Amino acid sequence: MSEAQLAPTxxxxxxPATVVMDDVHVTYRVPTVQQRAESPRGLRRLASFVQPTPQxxxxxxxxxxxxxxxxxxVGLIGTNGSGKSSLLRALAGLHPLKQGRIFAADEPMLLxxxxxxxxxxxxxxxxxxxxxALGLSKAEAAARYDEIVxxxxxxxxxxxxxxxxxxxxxxxxxxSIATAVRPKILLVDEALNTGDADxxxxxxxxxxxxxxHAGTVFLVSHSSSTLRxxxxxVLWIDKGTLRMDGEPKEVLKAYSVRQKEIVEARTxxxxxxxxxxxxxxxxxxxxxxx
Ligand SMILES: Nc1ncnc2c1ncn2[C@@H]1O[C@H](COP(=O)(O)OP(=O)(O)OP(=O)(O)O)[C@@H](O)[C@H]1O
Numbered sequence: 213m214s215e216a217q218l219a220p221t222x223x224x225x226x227x228p229a230t231v232v233m234d235d236v237h238v239t240y241r242v243p244t245v246q247q248r249a250e251s252p253r254g255l256r257r258l259a260s261f262v263q264p265t266p267q268x269x270x271x272x273x274x275x276x277x278x279x280x281x282x283x284x285x286v287g288l289i290g291t292n293g294s295g296k297s298s299l300l301r302a303l304a305g306l307h308p309l310k311q312g313r314i315f316a317a318d319e320p321m322l323l324x325x326x327x328x329x330x331x332x333x334x335x336x337x338x339x340x341x342x343x344x345a346l347g348l349s350k351a352e353a354a355a356r357y358d359e360i361v362x363x364x365x366x367x368x369x370x371x372x373x374x375x376x377x378x379x380x381x382x383x384x385x386x387x388s389i390a391t392a393v394r395p396k397i398l399l400v401d402e403a404l405n406t407g408d409a410d411x412x413x414x415x416x417x418x419x420x421x422x423x424x425h426a427g428t429v430f431l432v433s434h435s436s437s438t439l440r441x442x443x444x445x446v447l448w449i450d451k452g453t454l455r456m457d458g459e460p461k462e463v464l465k466a467y468s469v470r471q472k473e474i475v476e477a478r479t480x481x482x483x484x485x486x487x488x489x490x491x492x493x494x495x496x497x498x499x500x501x502x
Contacts, residue, residue: 287439321395
């Protein structure tokens with residue numbers, strides 16, 4: 213949690229809020245399983261002309277409210293599919309909200325996916341265009357060129373059109389270009405941190421450097437040690453709901469206890485005990501606007 217300073221009057225003054233989320237909901241429309249399984253491809257296309265495609269809705273984020281302040285480094289933990297990336301994508305403006313509002317003091321940047329790159333152009337041109345698309349001037353983009361190319365380290369392929377790149381090479385270049393900007397609100401999804409061990413290590417170092425420059429950081433990770441080492445606050449998200457919000461040590465401990473409980477129940481064939489928010493061991497996260 214962010215630390216309060218004392219005003220001359222002795223009152224606690226919190227740092228300014230940089231991100232405010234009010235009852236955020238994110239949904240996705242997906243074709244129904246039945247339709248996908250039963251319709252042959254041609255028939256499906258034909259059917260789409262005469263009748264609307266039956267759609268199901270996936271409710272990925274279910275009413276999250278939060279106030280995050282300058283200087284906070286907020287980690288998000290939760291099982292696969294719990295809604296962490298969806299929340300980050302919504303915060304980055306990459307996915308519309310179904311309901312609720314998000315206010316941000318500056319444009320949040322999701323590392324690695326913001327640059328719009330052109331497959332016909334060589335990587336070298338994309339470095340400059342991508343950096344400029346992210347808001348750098350021509351001179352600033354040129355000044356960062358060597359640093360970006362060095363981080364991507366895709367050798368002479370940098371002079372070939374990007375459409376010839378493997379998906380890993382394209383992801384490395386995209387990630388490296390994104391590190392050229394120094395956003396005030398930085399969003400990092402470790403799932404996007406692809407590549408081999410060498411690239412992962414170098415990109416990790418780069419992320420650490422960016423984190424030190426940013427005023428506010430959101431970090432999605434499955435690694436408790438990464439979150440413990442780098443975050444001042446951790447959110448536990450489960451099925452799109454914020455279940456715990458607090459000191460990294462406490463939240464990560466509760467999360468790991470729950471994970472162990474699930475594994476033990478599964479391996480012994482016993483029923484999984486109810487989660488701590490259902491058994492009453494964990495109080496609901498207070499609404500910051502109540
Ligand atoms: N583009 C999409 N279209 C349809 N459903 C989606 C899409 N992206 C995510 N979902 C669904 O939304 C839910 C939340 O997914 P999300 O990727 O946000 O979870 P996550 O916590 O980041 O998971 P992980 O730890 O596996 O990366 C899941 O049920 C997922 O299947």
